Amino acid sequence: MTLTPSRKLIYPDSDGQPMADNTLQFRWIVLFKENLECLFRDNLDVFVGGDLLWYPVEGHPEIRVAPDVMVVFHRPKGERGSYRQWEENGIAPQVVFEILSPGNRLAEMAKKLEFYEQYGVEEYYIYDPQLNELSGYQRVGNRLRVIEEMNGWVSPRLGIRFALTDDELLVYYPNGERFKSTVELAQELEQTHQELLLERERANQETARAEQERQRAERLAAYLRSQGINPDEIGG
Incomplete structure (x- = not known):
C-alpha cells in the first residue's frame, strides 16, 4: 500500500481584502498604527x-x-507576512483596533468581537470616523466587557487617552501630546526648521555686530595712540 504524503498547510499572507474601503478609514488606520509605532519606538519587545x-x-x-491595528507586548519588532501565534511564543495580541467603514456589517463586527474574546485579546477598540463614535471592550476574566464611558478613557496597556469632541476623536500619548498625522508632523518639522534658521540668522547678526564693535574699538584705540593718548588710561 502506498501512503499519500500529508499536505502541507498554507497560511496565506493576504485574505484578498483591501486594507480600507475609503480614504477616511485608511487615514485613521494609519494614524493609529504610525503613532503607536512612535509610542513604542524605543521598546524592542x-x-x-x-x-x-x-x-x-x-x-x-x-x-x-x-485587525486594522494590533499591538503585541513581549514580541520583537520585525517584518512578518502574518502573525502566527504558535511561532510567537503563543502570545496573542493584547490590544486591537478596528476602524469602521460603511461596508462593515453588524454581524461581521459581532463575529470579530467573539473572535477577539475567544483568543485572548485584552482591549478592543472600535472607531467609526464617519459617525464619530468610539466603543471599547476590556477583558474581565474570560469575557470582553463593554467600557461604559470612552470619553477620557485611558488604555491600561497602552497608556493612551481617548477624547471625543463634537467633530472627531482625539488621542493623546501618555505625556499629553496628541496623535498627529504625517502631514502635521511634516508641518511641525518645517516650522522647527524655519525657527532654527531664524535663530541662526539672529546669532549670525549678533556675531557680525559684535565684530563691528570690536573693529570700531580697535580703530578708535589706534587713533588715540597716534595722538599720544593711551586708551587704556582713559576712564582709569
Missing part, C-alpha cells in the same frame, strides 16, 4: 502591526482575522 492576518491556532489556517 513591542510589535505593532497593521492589516496583518493573525492565525491563533496551528493547523487551522481557516481560523484567522486581520
Whole structure:
C-alpha cells in the first residue's frame, strides 16, 4: 500500500481584502498604527502591526482575522507576512483596533468581537470616523466587557487617552501630546526648521555686530595712540 504524503498547510499572507474601503478609514488606520509605532519606538519587545492576518491556532489556517491595528507586548519588532501565534511564543495580541467603514456589517463586527474574546485579546477598540463614535471592550476574566464611558478613557496597556469632541476623536500619548498625522508632523518639522534658521540668522547678526564693535574699538584705540593718548588710561 502506498501512503499519500500529508499536505502541507498554507497560511496565506493576504485574505484578498483591501486594507480600507475609503480614504477616511485608511487615514485613521494609519494614524493609529504610525503613532503607536512612535509610542513604542524605543521598546524592542513591542510589535505593532497593521492589516496583518493573525492565525491563533496551528493547523487551522481557516481560523484567522486581520485587525486594522494590533499591538503585541513581549514580541520583537520585525517584518512578518502574518502573525502566527504558535511561532510567537503563543502570545496573542493584547490590544486591537478596528476602524469602521460603511461596508462593515453588524454581524461581521459581532463575529470579530467573539473572535477577539475567544483568543485572548485584552482591549478592543472600535472607531467609526464617519459617525464619530468610539466603543471599547476590556477583558474581565474570560469575557470582553463593554467600557461604559470612552470619553477620557485611558488604555491600561497602552497608556493612551481617548477624547471625543463634537467633530472627531482625539488621542493623546501618555505625556499629553496628541496623535498627529504625517502631514502635521511634516508641518511641525518645517516650522522647527524655519525657527532654527531664524535663530541662526539672529546669532549670525549678533556675531557680525559684535565684530563691528570690536573693529570700531580697535580703530578708535589706534587713533588715540597716534595722538599720544593711551586708551587704556582713559576712564582709569
